[in-house]
Amino acid sequence: MTDEDQNPSSTHPPLPPTPEDERFARLRLLRSRRVGISTYKRLLTEHGTAQNALAALPQVARAAGVSDYRICPEGVVHAEMKAARAAGAKLVVLGEPPYPDTLAEIADAPPFLWALGDLTLLSRPMISLVGARNASSLGTRMAKALARDLGAAGFVVVSGLARGVDAAAHLAALDTGTIAVQAGGIDIMYPAENTELARSIAATGLRLSEQPMGLQPMARHFPGRNRIISGLSRATIVVEAAAKSGSLITARDALDQGRDVLAVPGHPFDARAAGCNM
Numbered sequence: 001m002t003d004e005d006q007n008p009s010s011t012h013p014p015l016p017p018t019p020e021d022e023r024f025a026r027l028r029l030l031r032s033r034r035v036g037i038s039t040y041k042r043l044l045t046e047h048g049t050a051q052n053a054l055a056a057l058p059q060v061a062r063a064a065g066v067s068d069y070r071i072c073p074e075g076v077v078h079a080e081m082k083a084a085r086a087a088g089a090k091l092v093v094l095g096e097p098p099y100p101d102t103l104a105e106i107a108d109a110p111p112f113l114w115a116l117g118d119l120t121l122l123s124r125p126m127i128s129l130v131g132a133r134n135a136s137s138l139g140t141r142m143a144k145a146l147a148r149d150l151g152a153a154g155f156v157v158v159s160g161l162a163r164g165v166d167a168a169a170h171l172a173a174l175d176t177g178t179i180a181v182q183a184g185g186i187d188i189m190y191p192a193e194n195t196e197l198a199r200s201i202a203a204t205g206l207r208l209s210e211q212p213m214g215l216q217p218m219a220r221h222f223p224g225r226n227r228i229i230s231g232l233s234r235a236t237i238v239v240e241a242a243a244k245s246g247s248l249i250t251a252r253d254a255l256d257q258g259r260d261v262l263a264v265p266g267h268p269f270d271a272r273a274a275g276c277n278m
Helices: 021-029 037-047 051-062 074-087 117-124 137-152 164-173 192-204 221-230 246-256
Strands: 090-093 112-119 125-132 156-159 179-180 206-209 235-239 259-263
Touching: 021 037, 021 051, 021 074, 021 090, 021 112, 037 051, 074 090, 090 117, 112 117, 112 164, 112 192, 117 206, 125 137, 125 164, 125 221, 125 246, 137 156, 137 164, 137 235, 137 259, 156 164, 156 221, 164 179, 164 192, 179 192, 192 206, 221 246, 235 246, 246 259
Parallel strands: 125 156, 125 235, 156 179, 179 206, 235 259
Antiparallel strands: 090 112, 112 206
16 A cells, blocks of 8 residues: 555645535635625635635634634534524525526625525516505505506515515515515514515515524614615615615615616605605
8 A cells, every 4th residue: 555545635635625515614704703795705705715714714803903713613504504494495695596696796795695485586577665664555555556567567576574665565466476685584573563474475475684594683784685675676666765764775775786766756745755755
């Protein structure tokens, strides 16, 4: 037996990571502390693979003045993937089918999305409908009418599963295709009053989230959700929005992403329509 046979690692380079190994490492990298999307992209560019980036991450953190840095433990990602399997969720990966081209085009496209429902909807043209949570009866009627007409024209209706306009749009598009983008984990029903609607969307449409399984949504998570709503869509339609509202954040995101924005005008004395009337 030669020395090479006894110790093959001494003469042969290590095998490249399998796609599954690299996918696991990428999710672990993204879940590591102080790693946002821009840092994630930079580390992959600089180090080639996520496994190399993970190995370099403690030194990168020290160079940035962060001591005692620990990367995301493997067990955390294993637990997330186990929870996803239990929920029936699938991982949609940037750069791989069925990740939608429209979302991949934006500068801060999420590297991963958990998906629950009909993945074929991601290959269809989408338009988002957003608006006030405390929508008027006219606002909800308009949202439902628009959603039905968009569905009949072949579009998937995208919204954020909030009460008010979002819920009305999803409900009207259940039969033709709707996607709900969640601010928390895909297994978290928020708001609780939309639990049955969320289950219906998972059964006939699609729910998406970039957040880890089990994450309770907080205020800071909603702007990120909004840029996914607009990023998926060829256009965003705003139905009733106050002068300072999350719906206008979604509209601004759409404009920044080079997408069309449309607004349904409302009564000039109704504060719920102030954003649409600007």
